[in-house]
Amino acid sequence: MQTTPITPELVRGALELERTAHGLLPHRLPARARAQCADPQLAMVESQPSGVRLVFRTRATTVELDTLPTKRVYLGAPPRPQGLYDLLVDGRPAGSGHVTGGHTLTVDLADGTAEHRPGPVGTLRFTGLPDTVKVVEIWLPYDETTELVALRTDAPVEHVPDPRGRVWLHHGSSISHGSVAASPTTTWPALAASLGGVELINLGLGGSALLDPFTARTLRDTPADLLSVKLGINVVNTDLMRLRAFGPAVHGFLDTIRDGHPGTPLLVVSPILCPMHEDTPGPSLMDASALSEGRLRFQAAGDPAETASGKLTLGVIREELARIVRDRSAEDPHLHYLDGRDLYGAADVDELPLPDGLHPDAAAHRRIGERFAALAFTPGGPFGKGTV
Incomplete structure (x- = not known):
């Protein structure tokens, strides 16, 4: 040897x-x-x-x-x-x-x-x-x-020299990071990259997709042909900010990315369906009763009434992300939006429920990866061949 x-x-x-x-x-x-x-x-x-x-x-x-x-x-x-x-x-x-x-x-x-x-x-x-x-x-x-x-x-x-294929740079939460996928090549971004024929750089950061400026600068400074950011669930998990701060933070995050990638296809993806946080704000806490039984499960600790004072739910975040992309796309034709429920929605929750209330299992990772590839990488999609 x-x-x-x-x-x-x-x-x-x-x-x-x-x-x-x-x-x-x-x-x-x-x-x-x-x-x-x-x-x-x-x-x-x-x-x-x-x-x-x-x-x-x-x-x-x-x-x-x-x-x-x-x-x-x-x-x-x-x-x-x-x-x-x-x-x-x-x-x-x-x-x-x-x-x-x-x-x-x-x-x-x-x-x-x-x-x-x-x-x-x-x-x-x-x-x-x-x-x-x-x-x-x-x-x-x-x-x-x-x-x-x-x-x-x-x-x-x-x-092996760089094949000079297209490089896809993706940022997201623990779901993009891979939790609870079966293996490193079967996380949903890895599966989608394989199906799309692209080189993956995965900046899925468990618990840490929080619109941090240093993450935006990292995305700005990393060479890539395709960009996507999956935003929202960690902001709710941590109860990090209110609606007043969220919108400007998203704008600032996208502005910074665009400083380094002005014409690169950029896809904003909202959260997949997560029943406990659709209408109930965070934070997300571990379920003590489940833990006492040796099971890991999360629960929403916020009060739905608090949305009136600006606390964030996944429903609120999807509306805000869709609005931001719609408003910006008039001057940014290469900016796109994907509703995360098109990757994992109500019917999927019934068939492939989230084991701990937050994270998809291995079968759901495969479904999300296949759907993302079909929506993003096929002709006419934001990452279809021939896009800028």
Whole structure:
């Protein structure tokens, strides 16, 4: 087996690679953005490599990847599944696996405290690959912070030049991040990107799609051919702002993106259907009774009457986003709007209910990804070939 240094040329989907004591840590927000927010939730999710993958050409039949993951344990909640790595060979699924060992982050849901316990490097191993020259992709777990330590193969590795296909840059909440998808290539954005034939950069940030200016600047400064922003649910989850602040914040967010991408197709996507917050404001809180039974479930803690004083519900947010896009599109013909209920609506809730009240399951991720591709990437859609 021969070791190949893991260099930025082998990594796609990350905006920055931090050199650590063990190797390289992919980040999905640059250092300047990270420095502007002390929220530990944001620090955790931006370092979880949703959409990040190693890509190389080789005729190796055995591939080994050493990584140092950070695995989360929530006290009182059901055990979390191991983070999965997906293997693609020439674009087709060829296996999956997980890495044992790693650091452990134990979170006490009762008081929000966390304890970090260091652990060892682990190894992912794929064998029996075809003895032909092929493009290998290893997609990292979407929900485990992952330091890349070493890459070993039984044949030389070559960098795969950028295919210069269209790059789709997407920003959204935990649903866009991947929660609770089956694997990294089956989050809805990854599925939609595959169906649309585009290169994905996923800035879905669990709990952190909050119209932060540093996120808008990151979107502004990242080269892309297609842009989408899925906004709303986290603003309600956190009870972050009122209607008076929300509208101008959306305008400012879009203004900043347009400073760097004045003519790029830009799709604003409103929240999918989430029954508990359609007419009831946030915040979203964990259901203590469900937690006592070992189940994770959320509930809306706001009062519907408070919408009169400007508190936000998903219904209010959809109306405001649709209005903003309608008003701006007169001067911005490449700005588009998609109602999230066209991706997951009332009939879907009956067939594929949200397991914890907030997040779609693996089957719903697939449905959302397929519908997004059909609405956005087909001829006549905002991302159809031939768009600017």
